[in-house]
Amino acid sequence: MAVEILIADDEPGVRESLAEVLRDAGYLVETASDGSAALRAIEAKDFAVIVTDIRMPGADGLAVLRRAREVSPQTVVLVMTAHASIETAVEALRAGAADYVLKPVLFDDLLAKVERILEHRELVWQTQMLRREIEQHVDLDLVGKSPAMREIQKLLAKVSPTQSTVLITGESGTGKEVVARAIHAASQLRNKIFLPVNCAAIPESLLESQLFGHLRGSFTGAVTSQEGLFSRARGGTIFLDEIGDMPIGLQSKLLRVVESREILPVGAATPIKVDVRLIAATNRDLRKMADEGTFREDLYYRLNVVNIHLPPLRERREDIPGLIDFLIQRHRRDLKRPFKGVDNAALKLLMSQPWKGNVRELDNVIEHAMIVGESEWITIADLPRVLRDKDGDLGQIVGDDLREALRAYEKIHIESVLRRTSNDKRAAAERLGLSLSSLYRKIEELSIVLET
Ligand SMILES: Nc1ncnc2c1ncn2[C@@H]1O[C@H](COP(=O)(O)OP(=O)(O)OP(=O)(O)O)[C@@H](O)[C@H]1O
Ligand SMILES: [Mg+2]
Secondary structure (H helix, E strand, O other), X not given: OOOEEEEEOOOHHHHHHHHHXXXXXXXXXXXXXXXXXXXXXXXXXXXXXXXXXXXXXXXXXXXXXXHHHHHOOOOEEEEEEEHHHHHHHHHHHHOOOOEEEEEOOOHXXXXXXXXXXXXXXXXXXXXXXXXXXXXXXOOOOOOOOOHHHHHHHHHHXXXXXXXXXXXXXXXXXXXXXXXXXXXXXXXXXXXXXXEEEEOXXXXXXXXXXXXXXXXXXXXXXOOOOEEOHHHHOOOOEEEXXXXXXXXXHHHHHHHHXXXXXXXXXXXXXXXXXXXXXXXXXXXXXXXXHHHHOOOOHHHHHHHXXXXXXEOOHHHOHHHHXXXXXXXXXXXXXXXXXXXXXXXXXXXXXXXXXXXXXXXXXXXXXXXXXXXXXXXXXXXXXXXXXXXXXXXXXXXXXXXXXXXXXXXHHXXXXXXXXXXXXXXXXXXXXXXXXXXXXXXXXXXXXXXXXXXX
């Protein structure tokens, strides 16, 4: 796309020759012969660069600069000034001008400045993209070996390469966003943007313009036109989180987008095509909401093409040890302290919690323990008081039968020792006080899965 530049100067000679130099360099140039013409031009469109003289009839360069900062903050402004008014140049820099050039203008000098500024802008933009991508690449690991999580992994492998809309459901903290990111990362769009939008966090009055964008002047306060999130996510994945909290009025607009793959920015007359993959998530029961009339049924069907449901952590307790290891690794990086894991008593207690806040709550508990803990192993003493004071016995999970409880604990214990010896069965057997063959038998009997 050609870069658009506005040149504002009341001296026709300067204005036209400058325009010619920039046009020759491949830019799209508009000119304004005084301050008011410049103001009109910047109201009408967003330029990449404005080169403006300071002293002009109508409005001076500073006024043009200030207005440009207001209506189009991304625009870079360069001011031209005569030697005599260097103070004005300083004032311009303070008001947000990117640079100034002295008059008489050396064209090559100006061209070089414009090029450098645009390069810098591109660089900043690229760094931002890169940073966003790096941020996206952390936390992609989807930990879990329980039958439920294995099913989810399988489904994920099937659905990721398609462009299908996916609805991820599950209680708060079960890992819905982790799954959404994993889908994106395993899709062809992995190098494109993954844009999460929390539908519950944006005030209803702003949600529409945030999602679809708006044109300048389309409503009071819309001083600049703004690109919507849908259009920013073009070519990538948009993640509509907390979709159950989207106001019903907006749901019909979203439905239109999902059906036609077109968005209509607020105040615009013609829709724009957007090619974007949609993933939605909610901890609410959309089916029930649809029955009650608080969620559009047609939208529900459109979103629920593929449903991935994350069961609460208390229904897949066998994932807890693996998650703990993963979370310890993750915090170890920040805390820069060696941590090996949780000891048996602490693990037992952690395995028996109700985890109403699911993995997020577990994560908080682990982080807490790693901050207060002093040894390499997390012990019961490092766990938050509330957990310790509760009656955290294994019987809550496996029932009251003693043999069942012992078996469950035996399994947890052996798994934990195996983990600590990195699956070295000989070393594990020694620590457990078992012969190697008895350990093999236990692994069979208790269907212990060795974590890789
Ligand atoms: N299977 C998993 N593997 C690794 N980490 C997980 C897993 N599930 C959840 N987590 C971690 O737990 C935390 C909560 O996960 P996430 O934000 O995805 O939950 P959520 O379902 O989106 O919750 P909410 O509904 O509250 O937004 C995050 O720190 C995430 O990294
Ligand atoms: Mg979430």
